Amino acid sequence: MKMFLWSYTDLFWHCPLSIMWSLVFLCAQKVVSDHASTCRALEFIPKELYPVLFKASFLGRKTLVLQDLVKRWPFPVLSLQKLLQSCKHCDCLPIKEKSSKLCVQAVILGVLAYLHQVMAGEDRKQQLRVLNMVGLQDDNLEQDPESMSLWSQTVTLSKACVDISQRHSEGANPSSKRRKGARSTLAATLAPGCQVYVEVHMDLFVNSTSSTILREALQVSSSSPLRLRCRDFRAEELSIRSTLGLLELLSPTSIRQVDLRFNNLGLPGLNVLLPFLTKFTSLLSLKLPYNNVDVRRLSVEMEASLQNFASQLGKLQSLKELNLGSSRLSGRLRQLLGGLQKPLESLELAFCYLLPSDLTFLSQSLHASSLKKLDLSGNNLCEPLLQPFQLLLKEAAGSLLHLDIMECKLMDSHLGALLPMLSCCTHLRYLGIFCNPISTRGLKTLLQNTLALPELRLIIYPYPVDCYSESLPWPTSSSSFLDSSFDQEKLSRVHAELQQLxxxxxxxDVTWSTDMYRHKTLDYLSL
Structure with missing residues (x-):
């Protein structure tokens, strides 16, 4: 084994660049293929080779080797996002795919084993200080038993944080006896100024079933050997009290995104929460979809509530992304967005019942020329919204990367009116027009007019109206598109014709697809 490792190290330094990296990775795969041999050899392997061994182990699902590598990690930071990116050793991008559940668990177990080893006073200086787990793929659209969802990661690490805190406390106070369910008091009993710790940078996804354990973990986190530090926070189906309790425990400087959806907060609830968000000085993204906000017929009291909401939004000095999807905002965009001091770069207003005055304001606002992502799905962009939407596209053409106009009742004639503006969006990468009543002819016209867009990579297009087996009812709704049967043979033929063009x-290099769930769309924060 030692002879192989010496040859492997020699390869690393002396092979020609044209073949060195592929050989290095092949050698790394060979090294991690046998756990027992790898375990014995780890102390002889140069620390510079740990990253490539980690990637080879992760791709090969060598969980025992992964755990040993993490336990012996010789650097202050272990970042999954960096280790699993394309590199000079291997072009694979596992960070872009759903991560293996067993591999993620192995990494966590390795960190826990490492902490227990150092806390036990073994002869070894602490090296690892940060485990960075942000950026792992999780679309939450389907359950995959082979991968680890963000919700599962949150629960697993929360339990690990509480458990190791309890062990640490009991080690510091061996005579103390704890009552069952007393975990919430652990923070007070931990030894002050604990120097043995690993900080876990992660994204948190919590709902009503996991809020209790996450709250316990955050309460002990500041003095625990395992410390949770959140970057993006997402909460679903939580009460105002539970949401506030969690927000109060998050680090003010580390939060990049707050995503509160399906919480039924309404304007009163959002007005209670927003003042707590001003402490997050690095907050770039705020998502508040599906929160039962309707501003179309407000009482005098609720008018004041809306004005307060707009005022609180204006205090978020770093905000660049805002999602108010499925809020009924008819005629109120000027009031809501007019107080923002800096331009938004991502704005999602899907199913917001917008009026012409809303799009006219947006086209004339400071936001228009800065927008990189715009989602107006579910708004009727036919007359009378078509002309102000054309003006908005014209203003945003220089910056727009992602445009969603699904379920907007756009027909061939409307699409034709938009093509001159779309052709000017020279940086556009994604266009979503699913569930619009467009014909095969209209799609071909769209294709021909977007061929010149050099950065365009993905178009999600609708089933053409002439491919349905029966006449669609009019006016056509999204449910009509989804429930009506279509001629699969015709649809396949249209797809083949588009591919030929x-x-x-x-x-x-451009993908045309009718599958809106299969393909990864642009995430503003990943730019």
């Missing part, structure tokens, strides 16, 4: 134009 792309091939003829040498634009096979």
């Amino acid at each position: 792309l091939a003829q134009a040498q634009r096979t």
Whole structure:
């Protein structure tokens, strides 16, 4: 084994660049293929080779080797996002795929084993200080038993944090006896100024079933050997009290995004929560979809509540992304967004019952020329919204990367009116037009007019109206599109024709698809 490792190290330093990296990774795969041999050899392996061994182990699902690598990690930071990116050793991008549940668990177990080892006073200086788990893929659209969801990661690490805190406290106070259910008092009994710790940078996803354990973990986190530090916080189906309790425990400087959805907070609840968000000085993204906000017919009291909400939004000095999807905001965009001091770069207003005055304001606002992502899905963009939408597209053309206009009742004629503006969006990467009553002819016209967009990579298009087996009811609704049957043979033929046109134009780098769930769309914060 030692002879192999010496040869492996020699390869690392002396092979020609044209073949060195592929050989290094192949050697790394060979090294991690046998756990027992790897375990014996780890102390002889140069620390510079740990990253490539980690990636080879993760891709090969060598969980025991992963655990040993983490336990012996020789650097202050272990970042999954960096280790699993494409690199000079391997072009694979596992960070872009759903991560193996067993591998993520192995990393966590390795950190816990490492902490127990150092806390036990073994002859070894503490090296690892930060485990960075942010950026792991989790679309929450389907359950995959082979992968670990963000919710599961949150629960697993929360339990680990509480458990190791309890062990640490009992070690510091061996004679103390704890009553069952007394975990919430652990923070007070931990030894002050604990120097043995690993900080876990992660995204948190919590709902009503996991809020209790996360709250316990955050309460002990500041003095625990395992310390949770949140970057993006997402909460679903939580009461105002539970949400506030968690927000109060998050670090003010580390939060980048707060996503509160399906919480039924309404304007009164949001007005209670927003003042707590001003402490997050690095907050870039605020998502508040599906929160039962309707401003169309307000009482005098609720008018004051809306004005307060707008005022609180204006205090979020770093905000660049705002999602108010499924709020009924008819005629109120000027009031809501007019107080923002800096331009938004991502704005999601899906199913917001917008009026022409809303889009007119938006086209004339400081936000228009800065927008990189715009989602107006579910708003009727036909007349009378078509003209102000054209003006908005014209203003946003220089910056727009992502445009969602699904379920907007756009027909061939409307699409034709938008094509001159779309053709000017030279940086556009994604266009979503699913569930619009467009014909095959309209799609081909769209394709021909977007071929010149150099950065375009993905278009989610609707089933053409002429591919349905029966006439669609009018006015056409999204449910009509989804419930009506279509001719699969016709649809396949249309798809083949679109692919042929792309091939003829040498634009096979552009994906045209009717599957809105399969393809990863643009996340503003990943830019």
